[in-house]
Amino acid sequence: MHNSFKLRIDNEKGYTLVDGIMQLAVLIVFSQIFALTIGWTTKAEEMITNPTDMEWALFVQSVETYLNEIDSLLIQKDEPGIRFRKNGEEYDIEFYTNLIRKQKNRLGHEQMLLHVKSLSVTVEGQSLHFFVTFLNGLKREHTFCVTFRSE
Structure with a gap:
């Protein structure tokens, strides 16, 4: 029983600082793209709907x-x-x-x-x-x- 517990701990990787920074970078990039898309969509809608x-x-x-x-x-x-x-x-x-x-x-x-x-x-x-x-x-x-x- 003791060996299987140790083996399980050895096979699991932890959540590292590098993983967190990578996920945060991806989140920031996608949020900027989302913000720019919303801004562009709003401007396009205003131009189209403004007669x-x-x-x-x-x-x-x-x-x-x-x-x-x-x-x-x-x-x-x-x-x-x-x-x-x-x-x-x-x-x-x-x-x-x-x-x-x-x-x-x-x-x-x-x-x-x-x-x-x-x-x-x-x-x-x-x-x-x-x-x-x-x-x-x-x-x-x-x-x-x-x-x-x-x-």
Whole structure:
């Protein structure tokens, strides 16, 4: 009985300091990878679920289609925005109660961009600058090239 006990102790290895350090190193590496993955996933989810960038791109594309071959352009002071004439029709693209809307001949109301806090418009030559601040704090700007109809 005494020999079998001694034999069993001789065959068992103990938990060493080196084993502990190795396991701790593996744990630290995997925890860093996990933290980076969670951070990246959160950022990717925010980009995918935040519609502001897509709405902004669609707004820019829509405005660009109107600013070719226009007759005149006026910056509005009372309601931030622009008024322009094209093909005998008058269009307004202006800030109105948390959105940017388009009107044709000062009639109707077509929503172009939602959740807008403020709009600022400036003109330099044929460059039209739109500066938009959204309700969530995001800021976007775009410079449009305006072409006038030559007669």
